Amino acid sequence: MKILITGGAGFIGSHLSKFHLSKGDEVLVVDNFLTGNQDNLGHLASQNLKIINRDVSKYDFMDLSDIDYAYSLASPASPVQYKKYPIETMLANSQGTFHLMEALKQNKIKRVVIASTSEVYGDPLEHPQVETYFGNVNPAGERSCYDESKRFSEAMGMTYFMKYKADIRIARIFNTYGPNMELNDGRVVSNFITQALQNKDITIYGNGKQTRSFCYVSDLVEGLSLLQETDGLSGEIINLGNPTEKTVFELATIIKKMVLSNSEIIFKEIGADDPKKRRPDITKAVNLLKWEPKVSLEDGLNKTIDYFRSKIV
Ligand code: NAD
Ligand code: UDP
Numbered sequence: 393m394k395i396l397i398t399g400g401a402g403f404i405g406s407h408l409s410k411f412h413l414s415k416g417d418e419v420l421v422v423d424n425f426l427t428g429n430q431d432n433l434g435h436l437a438s439q440n441l442k443i444i445n446r447d448v449s450k451y452d453f454m455d456l457s458d459i460d461y462a463y464s465l466a467s468p469a470s471p472v473q474y475k476k477y478p479i480e481t482m483l484a485n486s487q488g489t490f491h492l493m494e495a496l497k498q499n500k501i502k503r504v505v506i507a508s509t510s511e512v513y514g515d516p517l518e519h520p521q522v523e524t525y526f527g528n529v530n531p532a533g534e535r536s537c538y539d540e541s542k543r544f545s546e547a548m549g550m551t552y553f554m555k556y557k558a559d560i561r562i563a564r565i566f567n568t569y570g571p572n573m574e575l576n577d578g579r580v581v582s583n584f585i586t587q588a589l590q591n592k593d594i595t596i597y598g599n600g601k602q603t604r605s606f607c608y609v610s611d612l613v614e615g616l617s618l619l620q621e622t623d624g625l626s627g628e629i630i631n632l633g634n635p636t637e638k639t640v641f642e643l644a645t646i647i648k649k650m651v652l653s654n655s656e657i658i659f660k661e662i663g664a665d666d667p668k669k670r671r672p673d674i675t676k677a678v679n680l681l682k683w684e685p686k687v688s689l690e691d692g693l694n695k696t697i698d699y700f701r702s703k704i705v
Contacts, residue, residue, distance in 0.1 A: 406433055591655050
């Protein structure tokens with residue numbers, strides 16, 4: 393199989409690249425290294441891995457052919473990163489998705505999985521979040537560059553599906569963590585582990601009562617590949633995430649304890665529109681993909697802490 397992974401040098405993309413290489417697939421990564429890292433792919437060097445250093449908002453994929461499966465992952469994902477690169481984020485998710493959809497329409501690619509996000513639900517008024525919920529999103533706030541461009545990306549994909557019967561599938565990914573997250577990308581799991589390992593203050597934004605549901609990356613990769621490989625799912629939108637919900641305060645305490653850290657837990661100002669709660673309803677994934685996460689938070693955090701320890705010490 394010939395696989396295209398945009399954003400393949402990033403956290404999730406590097407695990408997905410490894411997964412497909414281990415199956416003997418040929419993997420083409422398109423990445424401009426805006427938030428990704430060559431080191432994530434360094435240990436995967438193989439004849440079957442080709443890295444194309446291009447920006448998906450400028451590259452039209454037209455020199456490629458015979459791609460069986462494409463994953464559209466190219467976009468900053470951490471709030472710190474997308475607030476730093478808001479225009480790049482909007483262009484990656486709009487123009488970048490358009491380029492992939494045109495390549496799909498012209499049969500350069502047979503099937504595309506679009507990486508969307510739980511952020512399309514915004515600060516949700518329904519809990520847990522089901523795929524049929526339209527969300528509660530601020531269209532003009534500091535998270536809008538990400539939330540609205542991901543919503544646009546979904547709309548673009550669905551339009552190609554409805555108008556041209558293009559084979560697209562949309563994954564609404566909920567907070568995922570694991571090795572290969574950048575130490576300084578600002579997400580909560582990487583921040584807390586780094587802070588705990590260095591005995592620095594663990595920074596909770598707001599009162600820590602906001603919730604998230606954390607999925608280990610190997611579970612997510614399995615879900616994404618099933619969404620890609622299962623026939624008959626064209627035009628489907630599916631939540632992928634782990635429904636085990638924790639408050640941010642609970643997460644800080646768990647990590648502090650696991651690391652045996654002397655860090656203080658401190659409270660800092662929270663950014664605008666930070667969702668107060670988030671948990672996926674994964675009934676659709678269970679039914680259509682026969683998938684559910686297997687890795688417990690404790691096991692996943694252990695593996696992630698080991699990885700960060702090897703990077704810090
Ligand atoms: P990441 O920042 O680690 O990886 C993103 C990759 O995309 C990086 O390698 C980056 O260099 C590349 N990229 C960014 N803009 C690009 C452009 N214009 N052209 C080419 N490459 C570009 O993030 P991640 O956590 O691996 O997320 C991957 C995808 O999954 C993103 O689309 C993200 O929105 C989505 N997602 C992730 C999560 C999560 O919890 N990790 C949750 C929801 C959705
Ligand atoms: N957060 C925090 N301290 C940090 C980083 C994040 O309290 O050092 C909070 C953040 O305000 C949010 C949650 O943790 O409520 C998850 O943040 P993250 O940036 O990982 O992703 P989000 O789910 O907001 O996209």
